[in-house]
Amino acid sequence: MGTAAAGADGVAGERRQLINVAYRLLGSLAESEDAVQEAYARWYALPRSRQDEIVSPGAWLTTVTGRICLDVLGSARARRERYVGAWLPDPLPDHAEWEHGHGTDPADQLVLDESVTMAFLVVLESMTPAERVAFVLHDVFRYPFAEIADVLGRTPAACKQLAASARRRVRVERTPATAAGQADTVRQVKEAWETKDIAALVDLLDPAAVMTADGGGMVGTVLRPVEGGARIARYMVAIADKAPGLELLERSVNGVPGLVARRAGAVMTVASFEVADGRVTRIWAVRNPEKLGPWCGTGACTESGS
CATH class of the missing domain: 1.20.140.160 (PhyR, sigma-like (SL) domain)
Known part of the structure; x- marks a missing residue:
């Protein structure tokens, strides 16, 4: 050398x-x-x-x-x-999807493992x-x-x-769900969210769950974390009511199962989840459009998306 x-x-x-x-x-x-x-x-x-x-x-x-x-x-x-x-x-989007986008982006260089999950980065x-x-x-x-x-x-x-x-x-005592277990829970959250089933969402959310959203002041969102499974469930349904046509997609987010919400082909939110014992304990919802650029090179965006 x-x-x-x-x-x-x-x-x-x-x-x-x-x-x-x-x-x-x-x-x-x-x-x-x-x-x-x-x-x-x-x-x-x-x-x-x-x-x-x-x-x-x-x-x-x-x-x-x-x-x-x-x-x-x-x-x-x-x-x-x-x-x-x-x-x-x-x-971060999954590499399999990112390959359909701009392969020279730094996101394509990242190894997706447990050290890039949203829970770990937080x-x-x-x-x-x-x-x-x-x-x-x-x-x-x-x-x-x-x-x-x-x-x-x-x-x-x-x-x-x-x-x-x-x-x-680092909370070593936490036992995170397996990928299959998290995917199953996230899928149930997606279905309950789509049907605006507050009761089902409450069952899927830990009573002490916390949802944090990042809009960066560029889009409307809660500025402080929403605490409590029941409050989060009502908030999620309120979002669905205010955004007709919102489409939810199951996608890998930072290497683990998550959800992408898009409307008219444009990605609006990328949500990460922490799941333990079959229930969601944390939700991190990134809505700042400056942080969603890589997702418009993936299957989460249509050709007409932004």
Whole structure:
């Protein structure tokens, strides 16, 4: 990897890994793409002699991308305070559907596993920037703490403590539903929603369920989480009443069964679910159109959709 040719091949081949790291750190496709582009810009700004000295361009790019993401996370709190309503990570379509869209989009580079589920990403949002970087790089991507120390500018021991602190925030006691079990529950939710059956929805929702919606101030939605299965059921039916012609599609969202709502061919909402013991405990509904772009390259949009 020390030669110019090997270095060029190495950096070109790192993009997929870098996008995967950045998305898990930031939860935003646009910000992840920007972070990776900035890392590449810094690489190409290095003199050729300096590039040749770097034994592993991939490790160098990961370190730089991590530092850029750390800076973005540091400023995110202030930006989130200005955000209208709740902020949720960008929802990801399934690759099988994405292949019908624009394959060069960063969404196509992402590996869909348990570390990109909406439930997991929301937990990451509760961590400090340093905790999130240490946890994601070590627990998800298995980077050694010695390398993470270069990203955070701390000792390996301090990074290990950060990861341990972050790990405690993950609710390990929760037993998520299997993919088949979640798909069955989500399908029942879809059917009850379509028929506006409040009683059936209440049965499918945990009494302590919480629904969070992200409209970004660009579309109408609740600004605060809706709490309680009965309240959520009534809210869902009210949405159906106000949007005649709303079509619900079963789709994989961030690698797990979810729902996409579209109207007149345009995707309006992408909903993720957390299911435990056959009941929905959390719903995350992304309605901000700026976060739904990738879904218009999938089977969730018709050719006439936006």
